[in-house]
Amino acid sequence: xxxxxxxxxxxxxxxxxxxxxxxxxxxxxxxxxxxxxxxxxxxxxxxxxxxxxxxxxxxxxxxxxxxxxxxxxxxxxxxxxxxxxxxxxxxxxxxxxxxxxxxxxxxxxxxxxxx
Amino acid sequence: xxxxxxxxxxxxxxxxxxxxxxxxxxxxxxxxxxxxxxxxxxxxxxxxxxxxxxxxxxxxxxxxxxxxxxxxxxxxxxxxxxxxxxxxxxxxxxxxxxxxxxxxxxxxxxxxxxxxxxxxxxxxxxxxxxxxxxxxxxxxxxxxxxxxxxxxxxxxxxxxxxxxxxxxxxxxxxxxxxxxxxxxxxxxxxxxxxxxxxxxxxxxxxxxxxxxxxxxxxxxx
Numbered sequence: 016x017x018x019x020x021x022x023x024x025x026x027x028x029x030x031x032x033x034x035x036x037x038x039x040x041x042x043x044x045x046x047x048x049x050x051x052x053x054x055x056x057x058x059x060x061x062x063x064x065x066x067x068x069x070x071x072x073x074x075x076x077x078x079x080x081x082x083x084x085x086x087x088x089x090x091x092x093x094x095x096x097x098x099x100x101x102x103x104x105x106x107x108x109x110x111x112x113x114x115x116x117x118x119x120x121x122x123x124x125x126x127x128x129x130x
Numbered sequence: 131x132x133x134x135x136x137x138x139x140x141x142x143x144x145x146x147x148x149x150x151x152x153x154x155x156x157x158x159x160x161x162x163x164x165x166x167x168x169x170x171x172x173x174x175x176x177x178x179x180x181x182x183x184x185x186x187x188x189x190x191x192x193x194x195x196x197x198x199x200x201x202x203x204x205x206x207x208x209x210x211x212x213x214x215x216x217x218x219x220x221x222x223x224x225x226x227x228x229x230x231x232x233x234x235x236x237x238x239x240x241x242x243x244x245x246x247x248x249x250x251x252x253x254x255x256x257x258x259x260x261x262x263x264x265x266x267x268x269x270x271x272x273x274x275x276x277x278x279x280x281x282x283x284x285x286x287x288x289x290x291x292x293x294x295x296x297x298x299x300x301x302x303x304x305x306x307x308x309x310x311x312x313x314x315x316x317x318x319x320x321x322x323x324x325x326x327x328x329x330x331x332x333x334x335x336x337x338x339x340x341x342x343x344x345x346x347x348x349x350x351x
Contacts, residue, residue: 017223017224017225017254017255017258017259020223020225020227020255021143021144024143024144024145024146024147025143027146028141028143028145032139032141039132042134046143051284052258053254053255053257053258053284054258089319100280100283100287100316100317101280101283101313101316101317110316111315111316111317111318111319118284119142119143120142120143120144121140121141121142121143122139122140122141122142122143123138123139123140124136124137124138124139125136125137125139126134126135126136127134127135127136127137128132128133128134128135129132129133129135
């Protein structure tokens with residue numbers, strides 16, 4: 016339940032980008048949400064939609080793109096998708112693997128109006 | 131007329147925390163302070179483990195930061211044991227963040243060689259926050275049940291060490307320690323596992339020795 020902290024971080028990122036790029040308005044922010052990031056996308060969205068009302072991003076729409084994690088097998092080097100632990104390689108049935116993507120939450124794009 | 135543009139960027143939502151954590155790590159490296167971040171559920175024995183670990187360290191060289199939602203109880207326990215401590219009261223935050231560690235840095239003394247950080251009791255959220263530590267330990271205790279590794283994978287996946295505490299209670303509990311070890315290896319094959327009883331002191335010296343060796347290894351040059 017650290018989605019509140021994530022939502023406030025997101026507001027801070029928007030503030031900084033708006034100031035740095037001298038933007039008039041941010042209409043939309045799109046984030047990539049890895050399924051292994053240990054947070055809940057719907058809760059993040061709900062909290063963002065509540066706390067944005069007290070900020071200059073009242074009208075900013077948050078779009079969350081949930082992405083499937085990609086795992087690299089440590090034995091056969093094949094890449095496969097998995098959303099639960101432990102990772103089981105479908106190619107060689109080895110257990111374990113390195114997460115290539117899907118364990119992070121990243122701000123990917125802004126739809127904006129420049130000044 | 132104002133034009134609507136879409137711009138692609140790539141910024142981690144935890145960027146601020148990551149930046150401060152890197153700043154902290156630089157500070158710790160420069161001062162040769164070895165930092166341990168201890169994560170577990172409430173009641174699994176973090177404070178007691180630190181109390182017992184202190185028996186194997188020069189207490190003047192250890193500083194302990196303790197995170198809790200409320201009260202100074204844990205910091206007081208550590209002080210009674212003879213080490214310096216700083217209580218971080220997080221209010222409504224369920225984990226420690228790098229900024230909270232930064233606020234306590236000025237308290238750390240020149241003779242400090244180890245900083246133990248006791249995170250807020252929680253196996254979920256602390257896993258996502260880098261505190262600039264060198265070693266992350268996640269702990270479970272036997273009364274919590276033997277299914278915690280797969281239920282809270284991120285904590286264990288991001289840890290260097292897994293501690294299984296309260297092994298003195300094994301004889302009373304349906305806790306399959308072999309299964310826990312196997313599941314831990316499935317999540318992270320190279321993880322170090324220590325089986326201890328902080329209450330009785332069993333296995334604590336091995337963990338203390340390991341922490342000391344890791345510090346030596348880290349700062350040998």
